[in-house]
């Protein structure tokens with residue numbers, strides 16, 4: 001049975017989006033594709049407030065996360081890590097054969113501007129990676145404050161994963177000054193997985209051109225070359241791009257400000273609901289994510305059983321990720337979800353909670 005997905009990725013995809021994927025194929029080296037590509041990319045630039053380049057990658061987010069490392073780390077990279085995705089990025093960096101250090105921050109806490117400043121002041125690094133919205137813990141780090149610090153380290157590539165925040169919160173890349181900002185579309189974009197979008201600064205493209213060992217599939221220089229023709233280096237996942245085109249139509253029809261407000265409202269309501277049920281929020285106050293809520297288990301609730309019972313009723317819910325599995329759980333509120341979807345979930349869980357509590 002198909003379940004309604006309240007897990008933080010892949011998120012629930014609306015039937016109109018699935019239908020957009022069912023369009024017949026077109027050749028990707030055609031004027032028709034170039035026109036579609038240009039239209040999609042131009043609206044992504046508006047969404048991200050950037051006059052720089054935006055590329056489409058037929059991969060999940062980790063492809064571009066690896067690509068950013070291979071293109072931009074020449075000397076040594078620092079991976080800031082306050083959760084599972086950040087920690088994995090450190091592993092990816094090492095597996096690319098790069099010198100790297102991890103700066104670990106406790107799970108539930110944000111990466112702060114001070115932590116970034118302290119690490120970069122050592123002068124050891126020419127690149128840093130940051131997860132804006134740590135999906136494993138529901139923590140959103142203060143990107144604007146970190147960006148202000150990064151201005152003092154112009155020689156350090158500023159590589160940011162906004163996989164679970166892009167399109168749900170305002171991202172003004174030209175004022176943030178990111179070198180790479182990337183996302184997979186199966187989170188806040190509300191699309192099926194398989195496509196990643198990423199913005200690359202001119203400075204980063206210049207550096208990439210001078211970095212050996214970029215490989216082919218994620219070579220940013222190849223992406224830039226093909227971008228001139230509104231195209232991609234290899235055959236793109238056309239179905240997903242049809243769906244992204246459709247989704248961008250919907251986003252701009254809703255209005256970006258309305259979209260951001262809708263996400264904030266769902267986040268505030270979910271945090272309130274979680275606390276009303278006797279749970280506590282997993283993140284430190286002030287750094288709760290806008291796209292998912294992570295709550296600490298109260299010790300009385302059998303999350304495994306809750307997940308099973310919800311599943312039997314046709315709902316997929318989460319019971320924690322990585323080392324906090326069953327100690328915390330996450331509720332996603334992103335993409336095309338509205339308050340009505342959240343209330344539907346709250347009602348379901350309120351019916352089930354008495355049965356799973358000791």
Ligand SMILES: *Cc1c(COP(=O)(O)O)cnc(C)c1O
Nearest residue numbers: 060061062085133135163164184
């Ligand atoms: C989901 C997620 C990823 C991984 O994306 P894949 O699509 O599995 O490659 C990376 N970072 C964050 C913050 C995520 O939420």
